Amino acid sequence: xxxxxxxxxxxxKDEDRVNWHDETLWWVRQKRDKAAHQIDNWELxxxxxxxxxxxxxxxxSNYLQQxxxxxxxxxxxxxxxxxAAEHNQIVKEILNRNGIKRMxxxxxxxxxxxxxxxxxxxxxxxxxxxxxxxxxxxxxxxxPSHIVLPCIHxxxxxxxxLFHQHLGIEAGISDPQILTETARLHLREIFITRKAALTGxxxxxxxxxxxxxxxxxxxxxxxxxxxxxxxxxxxIEKLVPQRKHLSVFLRLLARSATGQxxxxxxxxxKKPRPGQEMxxxxxxxxxxxxxxxPDFRNSLKCIRCGACMxxxxxxxxxxxxxxxxxxxxxxxxxxxxxxxxxxxADLPFASTLCGSxxxxxxxxxxxxxxxxxxxxxxxxxxxxxxxxxxxxxxxxWTLSSPNLFNTAxxxxxxxxxxxxxxxxxxxxxxxxxxxxxxxxKESFGSWYKNNR
Amino acid sequence: xITVALFxxxxxxxxxxxxxxxxxxxxxxxxxNVVYPPNxxxxxxxxxxxxxxHLAAGCSKLFIxxxxxxxxxxxxxxxxxxxxxxxxxxxxxxxxxxxxxxxIYELTEFLTDxxxxxxxxxxxxHKVGLHQSCHGxxxxxxxxxxxxxxxxxxxxxxxxxMVKDLELIDLSRPxxxxxxxxxxxxxxxxxxxxxxxxxxxxxxxxHAEFITSADMSCLMHMEGLLNRQKSDVKVIHxxxxxxxxxx
Numbered sequence: 287x288x289x290x291x292x293x294x295x296x297x298x299k300d301e302d303r304v305n306w307h308d309e310t311l312w313w314v315r316q317k318r319d320k321a322a323h324q325i326d327n328w329e330l331x332x333x334x335x336x337x338x339x340x341x342x343x344x345x346x347s348n349y350l351q352q353x354x355x356x357x358x359x360x361x362x363x364x365x366x367x368x369x370a371a372e373h374n375q376i377v378k379e380i381l382n383r384n385g386i387k388r389m390x391x392x393x394x395x396x397x398x399x400x401x402x403x404x405x406x407x408x409x410x411x412x413x414x415x416x417x418x419x420x421x422x423x424x425x426x427x428x429x430p431s432h433i434v435l436p437c438i439h440x441x442x443x444x445x446x447x448l449f450h451q452h453l454g455i456e457a458g459i460s461d462p463q464i465l466t467e468t469a470r471l472h473l474r475e476i477f478i479t480r481k482a483a484l485t486g487x488x489x490x491x492x493x494x495x496x497x498x499x500x501x502x503x504x505x506x507x508x509x510x511x512x513x514x515x516x517x518x519x520x521x522i523e524k525l526v527p528q529r530k531h532l533s534v535f536l537r538l539l540a541r542s543a544t545g546q547x548x549x550x551x552x553x554x555x556k557k558p559r560p561g562q563e564m565x566x567x568x569x570x571x572x573x574x575x576x577x578x579x580p581d582f583r584n585s586l587k588c589i590r591c592g593a594c595m596x597x598x599x600x601x602x603x604x605x606x607x608x609x610x611x612x613x614x615x616x617x618x619x620x621x622x623x624x625x626x627x628x629x630x631a632d633l634p635f636a637s638t639l640c641g642s643x644x645x646x647x648x649x650x651x652x653x654x655x656x657x658x659x660x661x662x663x664x665x666x667x668x669x670x671x672x673x674x675x676x677x678x679x680x681x682x683w684t685l686s687s688p689n690l691f692n693t694a695x696x697x698x699x700x701x702x703x704x705x706x707x708x709x710x711x712x713x714x715x716x717x718x719x720x721x722x723x724x725x726x727k728e729s730f731g732s733w734y735k736n737n738r
Numbered sequence: 739x740i741t742v743a744l745f746x747x748x749x750x751x752x753x754x755x756x757x758x759x760x761x762x763x764x765x766x767x768x769x770x771n772v773v774y775p776p777n778x779x780x781x782x783x784x785x786x787x788x789x790x791x792h793l794a795a796g797c798s799k800l801f802i803x804x805x806x807x808x809x810x811x812x813x814x815x816x817x818x819x820x821x822x823x824x825x826x827x828x829x830x831x832x833x834x835x836x837x838x839x840x841x842i843y844e845l846t847e848f849l850t851d852x853x854x855x856x857x858x859x860x861x862x863x864h865k866v867g868l869h870q871s872c873h874g875x876x877x878x879x880x881x882x883x884x885x886x887x888x889x890x891x892x893x894x895x896x897x898x899x900m901v902k903d904l905e906l907i908d909l910s911r912p913x914x915x916x917x918x919x920x921x922x923x924x925x926x927x928x929x930x931x932x933x934x935x936x937x938x939x940x941x942x943x944x945h946a947e948f949i950t951s952a953d954m955s956c957l958m959h960m961e962g963l964l965n966r967q968k969s970d971v972k973v974i975h976x977x978x979x980x981x982x983x984x985x
Binding site: 291312323325599635636637640641646658671691716 | 777785789797885918926930934935936965
């Protein structure tokens with residue numbers, strides 16, 4: 287399997303595309319800045335959200351039990367899943383019990399994390415994603431490349447081609463109006479005919495047992511309102527204590543994500559319609575483990591806005607698929623090693639530690655500090671790059687001895703000056719696109735000794 | 739008279755002695771007694787940022803031996819100062835490490851916050867682009883960050899404003915990372931180089947003759963790209979501009 291650096295290098299073979307991807311996401315970051323800077327108490331809002339989430343994480347088991355009791359009181363069936371496999375099995379059983387073979391699903395990064403779609407397909411159940419971006423990547427047989435903008439890596443011409451192949455429009459159409467109309471007609475038919483709808487959950491309220499789903503397209507609502515069975519999958523960290531706390535998060539979420547004041551739909555689901563079944567699946571899948579890691583627990587504050595991706599100079603130039611995990615970008619890089627330290631050992635290193643992610647995070651997760659800390663954990667646990675380890679050992683010895691350092695420095699400057707072929711070759715990754723520094727006659731240390 | 743211990747990071751010592759000399763001379767001009775502990779090497783950041791913090795213990799020990807006794811430590815590198823502040827291995831010398839956390843300064847923050855400089859006798863009749871190093875800006879907070887809804891300030895920007903005939907250019911992305919990132923520059927070569935190319939093109943599009951910064955490592959990376967592209971744009975450490983150099 288290729289690592290982030292290799293996948294990023296592949297993405298960079300088409301520089302024009304990288305520029306387009308970077309500019310597109312930078313435009314979203316600018317919209318976010320504009321929205322954030324229009325709110326006088328923006329920084330206070332972030333701090334408040336952070337504190338509310340800290341409170342939730344510090345008493346999660348009680349809030350979960352409170353939520354469960356209230357949800358049951360409201361007539362919702364509550365399920366607990368310790369991992370992805372259990373979650374997928376619960377979904378399958380609900381559908382089997384109701385004799386349902388076709389389901390419509392609105393956006394849920396959790397089901398991406400659990401790889402629900404392939405599991406259901408293997409079990410003879412068809413799933414159609416109803417979020418426009420997700421439908422597009424589903425037709426392309428690709429995973430989403432961004433948690434809020436799943437097909438941000440696709441150009442409108444490529445979407446036109448997909449719709450030509452799958453939805454029967456003429457070839458060569460790239461007008462967004464026509465493409466959206468096409469998807470709309472296609473999805474209307476799906477909404478009307480599917481008996482089960484699965485949605486994600488943006489926020490669940492412990493005090494009332496209700497949950498809130500935020501979308502711009504209203505697709506979650508159309509799926510859930512027309513279906514006989516509504517299944518909502520949520521990570522156990524999605525709770526807020528009370529309804530009043532929602533106001534803080536709803537003000538932050540869309541502004542951070544896209545620069546909108548609020549999502550078009552913030553839909554509250556509290557109890558099933560007469561005759562409808564409503565299920566909530568509370569999924570752990572590694573979250574308790576993360577909660578038990580003091581250095582990393584507050585990554586569970588994340589509300590999945592994607593702001594850290596839009597601002598990340600690495601993400602913008604490497605594309606979401608280079609992270610080879612459901613949740614890409616800086617937040618994905620601190621979540622994924624918790625699930626599998628070996629497979630995702632590369633991700634905490636896919637960053638310059640510039641810190642912009644931490645600054646845009648609406649719930650103030652110290653993302654770049656956690657990237658640094660994951661690097662230490664990964665090396666200690668033996669998942670680091672072995673070759674790098676030997677170099678680091680030598681470097682550590684050299685730099686902790688002034689004599690060795692001065693000798694090595696002289697040698698290094700001599701090599702650059704007199705044997706540039708030794709460093710100026712394609713095997714030296716620095717030299718591929720960059721010249722070496724011009725070596726000075728003497729170091730500062732030696733100049734100081736001779737002149738002062 | 740204030741006594742300052744000068745910390746010259748390893749790569750500046752070896753590759754950019756002029757930035758170090760300018761720092762020394764500038765501080766002396768401003769009436770500071772500067773001491774250079776001769777046995778210094780490196781802050782340990784290259785190992786630590788690569789996940790080998792434990793191999794930086796030798797560097798930490800040496801740093802504490804060299805610098806713990808001074809009331810002020812000044813360095814022309816925001817990145818190395820941030821590393822010392824946040825990750826100096828305390829070990830058995832926690833008290834010394836805690837002291838150093840408060841005594842170490844990046845050059846422009848020392849000039850602004852301790853010496854409270856309001857005037858400089860230097861001139862630099864050129865168009866200059868200021869590159870904000872992420873560790874100086876977001877780590878040490880020497881400038882306000884574009885992500886935050888908070889009042890603007892810039893310590894290096896204010897100092898450059900005191901230099902006669904210097905024209906500071908605006909940038910499209912005033913605080914985007916250059917992509918150096920320590921060992922990131924080789925382990926993620928493709929992205930590192932692309933980030934650097936994008937950063938220098940922002941400066942070039944706004945007609946910079948010089949790119950300056952309070953961090954030489956960002957400049958080393960951008961210089962490598964500029965030289966490869968045979969560009970006329972040069973990099974220069976902010977200490978050299980503030981000290982007044984013949985270019």
